[in-house]
Amino acid sequence: MEDHCKFLLENFLAVSFPTVKTLVEGAMAMKGQNLNRKVTLFQYVNGKKVSVPFIEEQFYLRGSVEYANPQLTVEEIQGIIGIRMLAVCANYYLKYGLHTPTKEDTVTLMEELKKSSKGYIVPFLLNTDDVELDRYSMNPLRQSIIDSGQSAIPAANAITEGLKIDDTYIKKYNNALISKKEIELISETLCSSKGSYIDFVDSIKYHQLSELSKLFDMDLSLYSLRMPLSTLKAEDKNGLLHYIISKSNQNYTAIEEAYKCMGRSMNKRSTLLTVPHSKKGYGSKRSARGKLHFENNRFHDATITYKTTVLYPNGIDPKDVAIAVCDDKFNVAGEKHADYNFSELPSSPQFFLYSMASPEDAAVWHGVGAFGSTQLLQSYTNARNACQAGRLIKDLSQTYHLNMHVPLQFNLCPESLWRHPIHNNIDASVGSIENLSDLTRWGMKLEYLFAFK
Numbered sequence: 001m002e003d004h005c006k007f008l009l010e011n012f013l014a015v016s017f018p019t020v021k022t023l024v025e026g027a028m029a030m031k032g033q034n035l036n037r038k039v040t041l042f043q044y045v046n047g048k049k050v051s052v053p054f055i056e057e058q059f060y061l062r063g064s065v066e067y068a069n070p071q072l073t074v075e076e077i078q079g080i081i082g083i084r085m086l087a088v089c090a091n092y093y094l095k096y097g098l099h100t101p102t103k104e105d106t107v108t109l110m111e112e113l114k115k116s117s118k119g120y121i122v123p124f125l126l127n128t129d130d131v132e133l134d135r136y137s138m139n140p141l142r143q144s145i146i147d148s149g150q151s152a153i154p155a156a157n158a159i160t161e162g163l164k165i166d167d168t169y170i171k172k173y174n175n176a177l178i179s180k181k182e183i184e185l186i187s188e189t190l191c192s193s194k195g196s197y198i199d200f201v202d203s204i205k206y207h208q209l210s211e212l213s214k215l216f217d218m219d220l221s222l223y224s225l226r227m228p229l230s231t232l233k234a235e236d237k238n239g240l241l242h243y244i245i246s247k248s249n250q251n252y253t254a255i256e257e258a259y260k261c262m263g264r265s266m267n268k269r270s271t272l273l274t275v276p277h278s279k280k281g282y283g284s285k286r287s288a289r290g291k292l293h294f295e296n297n298r299f300h301d302a303t304i305t306y307k308t309t310v311l312y313p314n315g316i317d318p319k320d321v322a323i324a325v326c327d328d329k330f331n332v333a334g335e336k337h338a339d340y341n342f343s344e345l346p347s348s349p350q351f352f353l354y355s356m357a358s359p360e361d362a363a364v365w366h367g368v369g370a371f372g373s374t375q376l377l378q379s380y381t382n383a384r385n386a387c388q389a390g391r392l393i394k395d396l397s398q399t400y401h402l403n404m405h406v407p408l409q410f411n412l413c414p415e416s417l418w419r420h421p422i423h424n425n426i427d428a429s430v431g432s433i434e435n436l437s438d439l440t441r442w443g444m445k446l447e448y449l450f451a452f453k
Contacts, residue, residue, distance in 0.1 A: 004440050005110055005217040011443040012085050013101040013109075019410050019446045023090040023362060024098055026408045027059045027121055030361060036401050039359045041124050041223035044206035049199065052223055054122065061087050061123045062360035062407075063222070067155035068135035070189075070201045071182045072208045074418040074439055075366055075426040080209070080220055082412055082444055083123040083364045088112050091119030113218035124223040126358055129156035129198050129230050130348035132284050137314040137322035138177050138427055140186060142166045150197075152306065152326035154283040154348060156229035158197035160190055176316050176423050179431030182208075198226065208430060215436060228354035232342040240400050241357045242340050245274050245349050247393040249337035252297045257392045261352060261382035263375065269294075272302060274337065274349040278328040282306045283348050287324045299334030315425030352379040356387070356396070362408035367417050367426070368449065377449070381406050409449040416445040 013020075039054045063083040065076045092109055093099070117123060133145045133155055141163045145151050148162035165187055170178065185204060193200045202224070209220045225231075231241050248258045256266050258273055272290035277283040287309040293300045306329070311322040336345045368374055386392035387404040397404050420428035421438040433439055 002437055002440075003217070004215065004436055005113060006106070007440055008081065008216075008444050009085065009106060009109055009113070012446070013089070013106065016086075016444060016446040017101065019086060019448050020089045020093060021098055022408060022448045023061070023086060023121065023410075024093050026362060027090060027094055030059050030403075031120070033057070033403060035403055037359055041122075041225050043221055043223050044203060045221075047203060047207070049202070058122045059120055059361045060359045061121055062126050062358060062363040063123060064126050064128070064366075065205060065224075066131065066135075067127060067129055067198055067201050068131050068133065069138050069427075070186050070204045071140070071178055071429040071431065072205050072212075073138075073427050074420070074430055074433060076205075077212060077220075077430050078418040078439070078442075078444070079364060079366055079412060080125070080222060081216065081218070082446055084113065084117075084218060084220060084222065085444060086364065086410065086446060087117065087119070087121045087123040091121050094120060110217075116219050117222060122223065124225055126355075126360070127198070127202070127224055127226050128228070128351070129226045130154045130228055130283065130285070132286070132311060132322070132324050133158055133197065134311070134322045136312045136427060137317075137320050138173075139322075140165055140169050140173075140178050140183060142169055142322070146323070146325055149281075149325075151322075152282045152284040152287050152308075152324035154229055154277070155198050155201070156226070156233075157277075157281060157283065159195045160193040160197055160200050161195065163190060163197075173314075173316060175432045176420060176425070176428060177314060177432065178429050182429055182431040198230075212430065225358065227358060228349050229346075231354075231357065232346075235342070237341045241349070241354055242342065243399065244353055244356055244393060244396070245347075246338055246340040247396070248273050248353055249299060249334070249340070251299050251338070252294045254392070255292065255299065257386060258353070258383070261386055261392065262350075262379045263382075272304065272350075273353060274340075274347040276302070276304050276330075276332050277346040277348070278304075278306055278326070278330065280306075280326070280328050282326040282328055283346070284309065284311075284324040284326065285348055285350075286311055287326050293334075299338055301331050301333050302337070303329070303331050305329045315427045316423055350379075351376060352383045355380055356383065356393075356402075356404070360407050361405075362410065364410045364412065364446065365449070366412050367414040368411045369414050377409065381409075411447050411449050413445040413447050416442050418442050
């Protein structure tokens, strides 16, 4: 029987040790800053969602999974293993000092990987809950998502009632995007679901992570954080994310600065910094069209139009594109943005803004340069630099005691992303891979993204 943990760890230490060194140095620089952050994450234990508060100061390493598909993909599991290895190795060398890895180190690190996460560096998953339920044309519930009128609503607001397995999807993508065992798990979980779609997805993925922990011989049940909608719902009007939305939408000057972070001009003024949800429930960012109106420097109002829009194809059939079905048009006063209250105006802020409310001190991206968006990462970096320089949300660090440094940026190298051995797609489900060696042979190659500082 192959030792997947040993193979991946030895490969990681051989080809990705520079990322460990960078993370150790970054964590050492953060120690002693006393940011006074109070962070609460969650994980599933024996099928139950459990909150985990962190009182002591920690260094947070962010990864991610999607709510756009209930089944774990090979890309997602590689990312989870990647941040787990990076965190465990960095915590080890933070404790014992940086040195060339030895065989003794490998033995000790394999034992550490079997245990639950501990140490100064905490790996966690940021689960973006404003995404469409079938954004990438790979959700096995796809037709019922459309039929139930939920194709253009955010995952955080979706319910499981009315959802069912799409037989056409199963026949077409069996053992490529989904497996028989995964379909059985999804069906069983759907039957016992209590309504919340994101609870339903998380329970499935944590169940799969529990099984994969045994196969990879390492604990993969990481902590998670849902953003932005779950965070906004839990906050009051004085919360951090409310503050970010309000300040970035204050007036023409503030919005122009945010546009500069995205690399856009104010000529068309069509990008909404936060996308208001329709009273019909729509909240798909890709389906929403915006137009901002100003009176001199004052943000007067925004016109929002929702139109049925194609989303993205899966990695098997480029012609099979997901769709968000919607139709609505309305206006929102500028004051509703500038003095923001989620309970009055539910909306989905842009990632480069709401990610500033994430506790992350470092992040692992997936395939930037080929699959991941360099533009998104650039706007994310620009926004934090603009806050540090006092151009965007000037008093954010003083008001909320945030260190607005740009987190360290790591990347799963595109050429080494795990994929299906036959179809070569990175969005294949984990269950559709018969032999894990077909995945682990790609190794675990991480790089530090020097350009995004």
